[in-house]
Amino acid sequence: MIPLTRSTRFLLASLSLLLSALAFAEPSTPKQSHPAVAQAADSERYSRRCQSRAPSRGGHAQGTMLWGTRQTWGARAGSDEQRSVLVSVDVTPRSDVGSQVAALTLKDGRLVASPDASLSLTGTVLQGTSSDGKPMEIAICGAEPSPEDPSMVWYRIEAWNPVAQDWENPCVATRRVPDPRALAVSGVWDESGARHDAANRFTLACETGVISKCITWGYKPWASHKGQSLSALHQACTRMARADYCGNGRTHTRADTLIDVSDQLGLLTPTTEASATWNPALASFEADWTTDGATCLAHTRDGRALETILQECPERLRATTEVERAHGSRCAARREGVTAETALLRNQSYGEPRSSGSSPRSQ
Incomplete structure (x- = not known):
């Protein structure tokens, strides 16, 4: 073992300061390359x-x-x-x-x-x-x-x-x-x-x-069903799959949350039989959807308080206890001036977020 003398302590301290300076030094600005060199790099x-x-x-x-x-x-x-x-x-x-x-x-x-x-x-x-x-x-x-x-x-x-x-x-x-x-x-x-x-x-x-997932679920925007274009249903699906209630691009779902989807054209219908990953008896109506978000919201998919959604878009959704005549579902929040008949899609989900890995529809 080499004893620390006064001179070695000075050298170690100097080396430490030098290494610290190098570690925190600003990187130097790279020089502009010659056009011929840049072209070779692109190739x-x-x-x-x-x-x-x-x-x-x-x-x-x-x-x-x-x-x-x-x-x-x-x-x-x-x-x-x-x-x-x-x-x-x-x-x-x-x-x-x-x-x-x-x-x-x-x-x-x-x-x-x-x-x-x-x-x-x-x-x-x-x-x-x-x-x-x-x-x-x-x-x-x-x-x-x-x-x-x-x-x-x-x-x-x-x-x-x-x-x-x-x-x-x-x-x-x-x-x-x-x-x-x-x-x-x-x-x-x-x-x-x-x-x-x-x-x-x-x-x-x-x-x-979800742009891609909604297509694989059957809503091809370039296709039609019963003589009606699926473009609007596809767009409504992108809102539904992300739980974009306010239609502002903000998502309110979690990883691997399952939902059950149905639409006004009958392309997808509600799941009625239980499987290893989905139990209709435990699910309930969540929301009706159009191309720009939810029109009737019963509960949030990720379990957050309904008040947070109402505060996010008070100009679009307002608290209500109205029951839809078309489906008999109760809305906790509704968009004024929009009826159940105008909704393109509706979905069911579990009241509390659950994790699973497969159908009926995993976002």
Whole structure:
């Protein structure tokens, strides 16, 4: 053991101060690269897209996501479900990354290549936009027709992560869906959850978000049932699946909460038989829904006090003890001027939040 002399103590103290200064020093500003160097970096970046990668196995909550995409590229996941790294995609492919696809059209949930519809979409790079308006790049890495419904095509996508400087799946993974895919859906959704038609733009909706889930439940916005378009039912479903009572984009549900769904067209009807995961005798009417939120609310899905919802949107929902004539359900809160007959969807849920892993409808 070397004894600490006065001189060694001085050296150790000096070294400690130096290391502390380095640890807290501001990072130096990187020098601007030469254009030729930047172009080479872009070429190398695009060559790395659509490579085989192990899926993420994070355990994120379901039922709260609209788009099903990450909220931020940062290391920590946020709690603001109204943010997304990808909210819309331009239908025009980039022409400078070696793809044969010159143009795309969206038809009935399918992306069709041009000039030749038989061209593979793999490697096609599209320009996307985040919820804060920042541009991002999306690569289509595969297309898989759904085995349950061949009219639907699932797309495997990657986005350029500017933080990690790599291509990554922007869809949020869950334990049940460790490597989520996306559906191509016409229109775009804003942070309030409202849908808008948009020329030359569409949405890549990840299968862990409710835009995609409502489609798999049967509400395809490009389809019709009994001569009526399902677009409005799909939009109402996105409100219902997230328990967006006020129609402002705020969710009021928890992970793996089960709900039972029915609609005015009879596409889905109330579940009447008990199963291992659902007992109708223990469930009760929760809410009626239109495209912009709940019209009649009996109880909250996540167990919070009804007063919190009334304070969130006092101009929309007001306390009442009215009984609906159409269904005999009692409303604890109702939207004035809206009757039960105008509701597109209704759902049942358990009075207290319960956790389960399967049907009838797990958000």
